[in-house]
Amino acid sequence: MRSRITGATLSVAVLLLTVGCSAQDGKVWMEHPTHFASGEHAFFSLKNNKDGSNPKVTRLDIDDARNQNWWGIYAITVEPKQILQN
Amino acid sequence: MHAWAGALAAALLLATAGSAVAGPQDVLIPLDQYTSATAKNLAVAHQAELLKLSAHIYHCLPWLMVAKNGIGFPHPKGAEGDDRYLSVWVTVDQTEDPRFGQLTLSQRVSAMFSRHGMYLLKQMTQLPEISGDADVHGFSVIVGWLKPGTADAPQQIVETLALFVDKPVLSDFLAKRIPTSEFTEHATLNVFDGKTRVGRVPLQVWEDNFDSTFKLPNYEVDKGQHC
Numbered sequence: 001m002r003s004r005i006t007g008a009t010l011s012v013a014v015l016l017l018t019v020g021c022s023a024q025d026g027k028v029w030m031e032h033p034t035h036f037a038s039g040e041h042a043f044f045s046l047k048n049n050k051d052g053s054n055p056k057v058t059r060l061d062i063d064d065a066r067n068q069n070w071w072g073i074y075a076i077t078v079e080p081k082q083i084l085q086n
Numbered sequence: 087m088h089a090w091a092g093a094l095a096a097a098l099l100l101a102t103a104g105s106a107v108a109g110p111q112d113v114l115i116p117l118d119q120y121t122s123a124t125a126k127n128l129a130v131a132h133q134a135e136l137l138k139l140s141a142h143i144y145h146c147l148p149w150l151m152v153a154k155n156g157i158g159f160p161h162p163k164g165a166e167g168d169d170r171y172l173s174v175w176v177t178v179d180q181t182e183d184p185r186f187g188q189l190t191l192s193q194r195v196s197a198m199f200s201r202h203g204m205y206l207l208k209q210m211t212q213l214p215e216i217s218g219d220a221d222v223h224g225f226s227v228i229v230g231w232l233k234p235g236t237a238d239a240p241q242q243i244v245e246t247l248a249l250f251v252d253k254p255v256l257s258d259f260l261a262k263r264i265p266t267s268e269f270t271e272h273a274t275l276n277v278f279d280g281k282t283r284v285g286r287v288p289l290q291v292w293e294d295n296f297d298s299t300f301k302l303p304n305y306e307v308d309k310g311q312h313c
Contacts, residue, residue, distance in 0.1 A: 055304045056304055056306045057302070057304045057305045057306065058305075058306055058308065059144065059145055059148060059307075059308055062148050066151070074241070075232075075241060075242040075243065075244050076241050076242070076243045076244065076280035076281060077230060077243075077244035077246065077278075077280060077281070078230070078244070078246045078248075078278040078280070078281055078283075079281065080153075080155070080175075081163065082163065082278065082281070082283065083162070083163055083228060083246075083248045083276065083278075084160040084161065084162055084163055084173065084226070084228075084248075085121065085160060085161055085162075085163055085165075086115055086119045086120050086121055086125065086155075086158070086160050
C-alpha cells in the first residue's frame with residue numbers, strides 16, 4: 001500500500017515537475033531559486049489524512065525512499081582518493 | 087517515460103553517491119581512517135561541532151546528501167605537508183532540469199558553488215572551536231550533481247566540484263575584503279566529469295539564498311531540531 005502511494009505520488013510530482021520545466025534559459029534557474037527541483041520530486045512517502053489532506057514528510061521518509069536503489073546500476077562519479085586523503 | 091527515467095536516475099544518483107542514506111553520525115570520517123595524529127586529534131577534539139554541522143545538513147537541507155565519510159578533516163590529494171581542512175562532501179538531489187542543462191560546465195559549477203558551496207562554507211566558519219583551531223588550515227566543499235543529459239543514459243554521470251581554501255582567504259572573501267577573482271585565485275579548485283578530472287574552470291560567485299530560505303513543501307523537521 002505504501003509503495004503504491006509512493007508510486008502515485010512520484011508520478012504526479014514528476015508530471016508537475018516536467019510541466020514546470022519548460023524550456024527557458026539558464027538564467028531563470030539562477031534567478032529563481034525556488035524553482036530548483038531539489039527534494040521536491042517525490043522520493044517521499046506522504047503521510048496523509050484519510051481524505052488526502054495535510055501531507056507530511058519526515059526526514060526518515062526521505063531516507064526510506066532513498067534506500068530504494070531501483071536501478072541496481074551505479075552512476076559514474078569521482079572517487080574520494082582522486083580528491084583527498086584522510 | 088523521460089520524466090520517469092529522470093526521477094529514477096536521481097534516485098539512483100542519491101543511492102550511489104553515499105552507498106546508503108546515513109544519519110548525521112554515520113557520515114563522519116571514522117577515526118581509524120585518519121593517517122595522521124593531527125587529523126585524528128582534530129576529529130576527536132571537535133566531534134561535537136562535526137556532529138552539529140552534520141545534523142544541520144541532515145535535518146535542514148534534505149535536498150543535500152552527505153557522502154559516506156563525507157565530513158571530517160582530510161587534506162587535498164597530493165598536498166605537501168599535513169595541512170588539514172574541515173571538509174564536507176555532498177550530492178545534490180536534482181533531476182534533469184532543462185534550464186540547468188542549458189548552462190555551460192563553468193556556469194553549472196558556479197551555480198552549484200554559489201548555491202550550496204558558499205552556504206556550507208559559511209556554516210563551517212560559524213563553528214567557533216574548529217575555526218579557532220590553529221591546526222585547521224582551511225575549509226573544503228565537494229559538491230556533486232547529476233550531469234545534464236545523462237539521466238536516460240545506461241549509466242548516469244555525476245559532475246563534481248572540489249574546492250579547498252585557506253582560512254584567511256575565506257574570511258577575507260566572506261567579509262568582502264577581497265574580490266571573487268582573488269578568492270578563486272587562491273583557492274584550489276578541481277572539477278570532475280564523472281571520474282575524469284577536468285581541472286580548474288572559471289568560477290563566478292554570486293549571492294544565492296536558496297539553502298537558507300527554501301522550505302521543502304510538507305517537510306516536517308524532526309522534533310528537537312531547529313533550522
